[in-house]
Amino acid sequence: MLSIKNLTKIYDGGVKALNDVSFDVPQGEFLAVIGLSGSGKSTLLRCINRLIEPTDGDIFWEGMNIAKANDDELRLVRRRIGMVFQHFNLVHRSSVLTNVLSGRLGYVNPAMSVFNRFPKSDIENAMKQLERVGIADKAHHRADELSGGQQQRVGIARAMMQNPAIILADEPVASLDPVLAHSIMQYLEKINKEDGVTVLCSLHFLDLVHRYADRVVALNNGQLMFDGKPDEIDDEKFKEIYGREAERVG
Amino acid sequence: MKKKRTLLHSLGVGLAVVLALVAYAYGFQVTKVDLAETKSEHRQEQLTRILRALAHPQLFEYDTEDHMVSLPVMVPCPDAGFEAPTPTDTSEPYITMTPACAEPRAKVMIEGFNFEPYGTGPINFLPNGSDVNLQIGKIEADENGHFEVEVRLSNRPSEEVQEIQAITRTKVGAPRWTQTARDTWDKIVETVFLALLATTFGTLLAIPLSFIAARNLMKDVKNSLLGMSLAILFIPVGAYIGILISKWLSTLSQNLTSSTLLTFVGFVLGAVITWWGIRREMNRDEDSIANQKIARGLEMLVIGLIGVLTSYLLSALAMNVGEYLSEHLGSLGFLGRFIRDLGDILGMAIGVMTALTGAGILSGFASKSALKLNRKADGVIHILQIVLTAAAGAFLFWLIALVLNWFYQYNNYQALYWWAVILGGLGGLALGIFTKPRQTMPTGLVVYFAVRTVFNAIRSIEPLVWAIIFVVWVGIGPFAGSMALALHTIAALGKLYSEQVENIMEGPLEAIQSTGANRLQTIIYGVIPQVVPPYVSFTMYRWDINVRMSTIIGFAGGGGIGFLLLQNINLLNYRAASAQMLAIAIVVAAMDYISSAVRERYV
Ligand SMILES: Nc1ncnc2c1ncn2[C@@H]1O[C@H](COP(=O)(O)OP(=O)(O)OP(=O)(O)O)[C@@H](O)[C@H]1O
């Protein structure tokens, strides 16, 4: 169970990107985070693994407060939380396999990894993860030779190498066409259903939310506006989340 | 309204032009621009002479053969008149004088036939009863080997028949390299290798430094005051212990290295043990280690000590073998000397590495302790923080006082130390009292600014000036030059590299960080792959600069071809200087070509 309590983030410029946000996520849930652009979705997800330092509030997980963890503890937390990015964030000049293996960096012996050596079991696991997302044949290509959809699958494989309890996906399909979007979302769904990994996924399209999410939280201007099942979002709620002028499409 | 503004604008422009004129006029004055000087006949003649000499680099020489043709003459004409003997063979070179006899100092015509086409040489007058040759004219034969020249006879009257000689010099055999050419070759080789060494060492040191001079990597490095104080207290101690250990092992190894065979056996044994230990260490994964920390620490310590000892043995071995080879390899002796020097460098490097390792281990220990202490209650942390910060402040200021005293050699240095300790202690105390417990300090940024400042300071002093300093230290020669260039290279490349690190894509870096990678892993997996192309490109660019610099670093005594060039210019030996300039031009052009080819391939 991931439990977020009174989380607040004020950026250096004074922008209040998160304002006293609290909610719980039971283990194994597929949670969608929605909201207008600039509402604080990315900030929320990135606070959970402390890529952004929260200004105030707590994040409890497995008996620890992530928001207050020191550097060593944070590394142990981070290695159990995979992250998938809108722009994939692969290391372009490295091979696909190296990108996937880098998901193990929190686990392997640091001295060993300096020389780009990984245990055999990790390499086998990496090939298995690549097979799972259907691009095992690309393992030795450079990452930037892959198409966007393929790159995102590498991103998912990398997150899965962490043996994660949680995956944070920040608009994982926003740079992809609708068909690819569904295929990526299906991988996330599979990971969620088969491996019992909690997925927190920010999304822009409500049809994707309805199709994949167990539950939705909505942000508006840094505030939690809605927390419930996808089909509880009626027209009234929709207008609260997206503003009065918004038109519902799809 | 509008008109006024344009008027004002024009006035402004006018003023700017006047100011610019004044600035340039002043510039001309201080640089002593003197156009009359450039036009004076004397100067132009000199320029022509130099340019002609430069156009004839002294590269080849030939064996020469003198051809001498002589003609009996009478000066003055005897009363009986004088008829020159007709040449025996008109197909051989011969000369005639018209008239055949004349008064001293009279002008006569000398004509020559059948000489070497375009042959040149002197026409000499050989007076009777003396061994001197008086040159009275010059031969400049045309394409048929014919010449005609008006000369004035010498003032050496005699009753006897005297002689005029025409001498031409022809080149025989194949061209040979001149001594100048050979010296130039030696020095240009030295120049290229000077640049190579400087670039290699400069690059090797600039790469790690560039990461701590990159803002984006350093801005997240933050420590609590407690951690900082512990680090200040522990790191110098660690370095000191490291130095002590390396000294101890160095003497130990010297006792062991009485015979080369023993050294070799010791080295092999040590290498096997170290290798085995490292393998054993690496094959453990991180989680299984946590429970047996002390045993593991001791084991690593022992392996580390054996490793250092082994390295010392290797260094001694290399020096012995190198010495032997340099004596027995003859012309390849430089390979032996190279091995010996490598051994020497290794010996010095071990000391530095051990000190760094000691500092690193204790700094890790400090940060671990800080993490532990920071879990205690606020009050406890605050008290600890006050005590430790005061101690760290005192210690830091004491170290600074040591350095100051080293530079300035104060008379009353004891007092200086006391003042430093008291001031530092008080400063630390104040900082400790007024800082909230667990508040983080931007140590990374402090280091970043410090390294950048040092880079900029070193970079702003030209390698030529550095060369002067190193010449004072290690003497005139290429060693001083390569150190000067290497130092400048570290600073210049460190800055260029770190700017590239600051330009990398943030996304992949975050992705690597979010997997739980530590800092070193983040750099290796997230940063390095992104900066390889610009690093290669900048290294080649620097190599180019270093070759160019090394050609003139000799001006300041830094070795290489510059010294030779300067010498020849000072001796007005422009034809030799021209050979050296030609060599520089060829080498620089070649390096330029090679470096751009490499850059193209990698970028
Ligand atoms: N590094 C930063 N410094 C200052 N302000 C920031 C920073 N990052 C984001 N913000 C501000 O914080 C607010 C929330 O941004 P955030 O990126 O979390 O929104 P988002 O919901 O992810 O938007 P999008 O859907 O466009 O990705 C915005 O107003 C943004 O301008």
Ligand SMILES: [Mg+2]
């Ligand atoms: Mg976003």
